[in-house]
Structure formats: C-alpha cells, structure tokens
Amino acid sequence: MSETSHIAFDVDKLGTSKGHLVVAKGTDCEALSLPIISINRGAGPRLLITGGCHGNELEGPIVARRLIEWLHEAQSCGRVIIVPVLNLPAVQAWSRTTPIDGLNLNRVFPGRADGSVTERIADAVSRLLLPMAETVFDLHSSPTWNFPPASTTHPIADADLMRKTLRMAEAFKLPLTLVWEHGDTAGMFDTLVQRQGKVFVCPELGGGAVSADALAIAETGVRNALIELGLVEGTAEYPKFRQKETSMTLETLLSDQLKSPTRGIFEPRCSVLDQVKQGDSIGILYPTDSLSADPIDIRAPTTSIVCAVRSGRHVEFNEEVAYLGRPLNP
Secondary structure, eight states: OOSEEESSSSSSSSEEEHHHHHHHOOOSSEEEEEEEEEOOOSSEEEEEEEEETTTTOOHHHHHHHHHHHHHHHHHOOEEEEESSOHHHHHHTOSSSTTTTTTOOOGSSOOOOOOOOOHHHHHHHIIIIIIOOSSSSEEEEETEEEEESEEEEOOOOOOOOHHHHHHHHHTTTOSEEEEEEEOOOOTTTTHHHHHHHEEEEEEEEEEEESOOOOHHHHHHHHHHHHHHHHHOOOOOOOOOOBBOOOOOEEEEEEEEEEEEEEESEEEEEESOOOOOOOOOOOEEEEHHHHSSSSSSSSEEESSSSSEEEESSSSSOTTOEEEEEEEEEEOO
C-alpha cells in the first residue's frame, strides 16, 4: 500500500470542522475518502455517530446529514464526530455487502490494515475514530422487514455497562427499545465497542421503505439521546408512531425467531407491536414449488408482542419471518 489510513484534518480543533477519513489504497481498489464532520465544543461527552454500515439502509445516512444541518449550532459542549456513510461502495451499489469483496462490514471488526477494502474500512474506524469516543450510535434500518423505529442493544455480560446502555437506548424514546439476543456472530461493531467498556446503541430507524414520517421520528429520537447526553439543551419528546406517543422496552430471544418451514412467499397477517396470543396467525407461507401444497399458517407459539415481521417476499427454508418479544424484566 502507498499510504496508511488517516484522518485528513484536525479533529481536535475547536468549532466545526469538515474533512475526510481516508481509507488506504489496497490491491482491490483505490483509497476511499469518507466525509466526516467534527463538532468540538471542548469538555464534555465524546460521541461518534455513524451511518451507512450496510449500503441498502439509507435512513442512517439521511438522518446523519440532517443532524449536521442543525447540530453545529445547537451543540453546547463535548465533541460529536459524524460519519454519514461508512461503507461508500456499498451505499453507491445499494448493497448490504461491499460489492468489491463481498464482505459485510458489520462482521469484520476490528478489521485489518492490510486486508480487503471492507476490512480496511473497519480498521480505520477501529483505530482512528473509536478511541476518540465514549459512546457510539450506529444508525441502521431494516429494508426487508416491517420494523418500528427502535433503539436496540444486545445482552451484555457486564451488568453496569448493560444498565448504562439500556438507559441510553431508552433515552431515544422511540416506539420500541429492544434488547435483542443474537447468536455468537464474530466481527460486529457493537461487540468491539462494548469490549472496550463503551456504550453502543444501534437505532433501527424503520423498515420497509424510507418515508418522511420515519425520518422525522428517527431525527427526534437521536435528538432526545443528545439531550440525555447533555450535548444539546432542550426537552425530550416522544415521537408519534401511528398517531400515538408511546414507547415500550422488550426483549427478544433466539427462541422468539419464527422461521419458514419451507421455501415460499410469505404473507404477513399481523403488524409490528401487535399483541398476539398463543395460536394467533403471524403470517401465511405459500409454497412456490407446488400448486397442490397447502398454504402454511405460521402461528404465535406464546402470548407475545410482534417486534418485527418480514415484508411480503420470497423466503428460503429456515429463514426468519418474524421476531416476537415480551416486556423486559428489570
């Protein structure tokens, strides 16, 4: 490589500074210049906000740009660094993974300086940006799911960090705060951050399609979190979702994943945040390889709340079609 990854401006300078995170050139592509902004008001919290980790999740980059429009005037202390688009090649291709090397950025952290382009992006973020932050908001969405605007985290073994993280997630005041159990997946951004004892919240800013209503809810949620951190002044408010100002905190376990028993077209029969009883229909699966095969009714195994349901689409055998949950026990 001809150069190493670096930040191409002085992020320690007081005030608002714009520049680039330069991801070094490799054998697979030229260097990438990722636009970033640093709003430094001196002493106070240190926050990193990122979007565009997955290229087909565009709410994050949009909300990040909207934050930049007003945060440089509203921020009263501390430092906020915003990277609207982490994975530029993926966003340009509207692809969950990087088209150059086929990797998922959220599965390769902390990355490698001498790796492929996705690994180099992760390395640059891990080495250059993460040490400057105490808290990370990584903005995501769910384009193939119906998913309410939510702030999510995963179970954390460190009880004190779990408490701090949950408090921060609930401060968004989004319709759903979700503690989401997942399998042992290597290379996730949140795992790296949490191992360093830092707070990481992953807002899932809607699903199905980018809409003005979802973006307004998302921006309000992030502003609420900035107020909680003390970075901006103001009064937090519950954004309206389906004409209601509500928020609930749920947990969903691996056992709460409902999966397709065969290949077919999935038709949802419920909506997110619906309360369902054991035996209620979650959706119908229409097998596509035989007209003689009867549709399969996928039903709730227990009384629960619908956290997410797959948008109507073709699914493979054993693919998730819904996530159920229940109120989180304090």
